Amino acid sequence: MSASGSLDVVVNALTAALGEDLVLSGQAIERFCRDWHGDVTTGAVAVVRPRTTAEVSAAVRAIRTLGLTIVPQGGNTGLVLGCTPDDPTRQVVVSLERMTSxxxxxxxxxxxxxxxxxxxxxxxxxxxxxxxxxxxxxxxxxxxxxxxxxxxxxxxxxxxxxxxxxxxxxxxxxxxxxxxxxxxxxxxxxxxxxxxxxxxxxxxxxxxxxxxxxxxxLMPPAEKVATALVGLAALSDAIELYRRARRDCCDLMSAFEFMPPVAFTLAQEAIPDLAMPMSADYPAYVLMEISGSGLVDIDDLMQRFLEGVMEDGLVLDGVIAASRGQAKSLWLFREGMNEGQAKRGAHLRTDVSVPLSRLAAFVETAEAAVMAHLPDCTCVSYGHVGDGNVHLNVLPPGGLSAGEVQQRIYAAKSVINAVLDDFAGSISAEHGIGRLKKADFLSRLPAVQRQLLTAIKQAIDPDWIMNPGCQLNSDTDS
CATH class of the missing domain: 3.30.465.10 (Uridine Diphospho-n-acetylenolpyruvylglucosamine Reductase; domain 3)
Known part of the structure; x- marks a missing residue:
């Protein structure tokens, strides 16, 4: 029997066990086998879409009985290939998209x-x-x-x-x-x-x-929100600004994002109608937000805070959103810069973290190392100052072949990870490990942690049928 014939038998067996309404195969599964950015397209035996927990349980039992493995999938928006199948002959995607209650x-x-x-x-x-x-x-x-x-x-x-x-x-x-x-x-x-x-x-x-x-x-709603974009003389000043904001605004601060000047260029490439709220000539920018409800005067707090840091010369310029619409426009620069990077083609996306006190030094050191090795590339560093999370992305120049782009992406990742190790940082601050970062994760995983993780996996999933290839290698993997 041909390979396709064998798959047909398996799909028919799944359908017989679960019903036609739950099982997809052939061209109908293509959207489940492509990562969010469209960089990777693979395949799977089938996709099962249960509507209830009982149907998920039945699907797991049926897939297990057929000797297949399972790739759970939600919105398929992950950035590390954690929910992207990579074995089209053995893996079944279990999509939760119908469980919407x-x-x-x-x-x-x-x-x-x-x-x-x-x-x-x-x-x-x-x-x-x-x-x-x-x-x-x-x-x-x-x-x-x-x-x-x-x-x-x-x-x-x-x-x-x-x-x-x-x-x-x-x-x-x-x-x-x-x-x-x-x-x-x-x-x-x-x-x-x-x-x-x-x-x-x-x-x-x-x-x-x-x-x-x-x-x-759940939380009480933040009925009052103040949003501001400020320009700074250096990224290191963002750390001092954050320290001041934590002291003066306390736990009312809900966001504190840093961006480079190129963020505005990238955002406007993606959203041409975006109007610059202030000069784009400052070396570093912070987008901050404080929010609260009840008796707290959020607008007055933001105004007084910015007046103080501007008087001290820590902030060079800034704008406070006068309405929810203006606040949304300020956030569009932060969100639009990601779209602008995507429009420039395949590039390195990193998601790392370092101790907050060393964030500025890490960005400066890592960007300098990348430019020393890859002077024709563009570094775009941005992220969440309050938790030390940096997205240091590297954009290859236009006009390169796909192979040349991948070479630069791999080289940039190696350079950044080497610097990250010196700063005692993490290769994944919030995106996870998935399949994309597994090799880098395992190469840095201490023996005791590896033993503990493997023991937990072995105890709960002794046959290694759940999301094989994600995070850990089984004993049979090379």
Missing amino acids: VRRIDADDFSAVVEAGVILSDFKDRVEEAGLYFPLALGAQGSCRIGGNVSTNAGGINVLRYGMTRELVLGLEVVLPDGSIFDGLSTLRKDNRGVDLKQLFIGAEGTLGIITAVSVK
């Missing part, structure tokens, strides 16, 4: 229970309608899904105030590799009954099970 929102408990396939922005809208706020905020929030956010422990722009996704999760429902269901959807804030099992699945990228529902913390 918000099971409940409890205003008195400040909590919600939501299924894994709910799109983040849709969930935020539902919570807002209930008079509450869910603080996770990502550039991909119109496409990414809650289960993927939890599986990757997503970060975003509000980490400095609200923490990573891990800090927002109260409980989980997970289908395990044998098809059994772990029901841990508690909304308790304090529960000290031994090991917190949900933490095993947060950030595991689907290697230990399939998250089907999540209980999360």
Whole structure:
């Protein structure tokens, strides 16, 4: 029997076990086998799209019985190929896109229970309608899904105030590799009954099970928001500005982003109608936001804070948004610069973190090292000052062949990682490991940590059927 004939037999067996409504194959699965940026296109045996936790459990059992493996997938917006299948003869994608129920929102408990396939922005809208706020905020929030956010422990722009996704999760429902269901959807804030099992699945990228529902913390809405863009003489001044802002604005600060001057050029390449709010001639920029509700005068706080730092010469120029529309325009520069980079073609996207006190020194050292090795490339460094997260991206020049572009991307990554090691940083601040960063992750993983991670994987998924090739190698991998 031909390979295609064997796959047809397997697809037919899946369909017989689960029903035609749940199983896709052939050309219908192409969108599930392509990464978000379209850089990688692969294949899979089939895609299963369950509507309920019980159907996820049945799918896992059927796939396991057929000797196949599983790649869980949410919104497919990941940046490290964590949910992109890479073995079209053995892997079945289990997509959670149909599991879109918000099971409940409890205003008195400040909590919600939501299924894994709910799109983040849709969930935020539902919570807002209930008079509450869910603080996770990502550039991909119109496409990414809650289960993927939890599986990757997503970060975003509000980490400095609200923490990573891990800090927002109260409980989980997970289908395990044998098809059994772990029901841990508690909304308790304090529960000290031994090991917190949900933490095993947060950030595991689907290697230990399939998250089907999540209980999360909700917050009072931020009724008052002040947004400002300021120009600085150097990135090192952004660290001092952040220190001052943490002191003067306390926990009301919800975002503190740094950007280089090229950010404005890139954003306008993607969104030509964007009007510059201030001069683009300063060496560094910070986009900051403070927010609150109740009796706090947020606008006055922002005004007084900026007056003080400008009088001291720390801030050279700035603009405060006078309306929500103007605030949105300021944020469009931060979001649009990513689109502008994508328009310039394939490039290196990094997601690293260093101690906050060394952020400016790392950027200066790493950019200098890249330019010494690759003088025809452009470095674009930006990120979240409050948590030490830097996206140091490298854009090759135009006119190169695909092979030459990949050579430069690989060389730039090696240079940046070498500098990162000297700064005791992390190769993944918020995107995860996936398949893209696995080799770099494993080469830096201390022996004791590797033993612990392998032991956990072996205990929960002894047959290594969950997301093989992601994060860890099995004993049979080379």
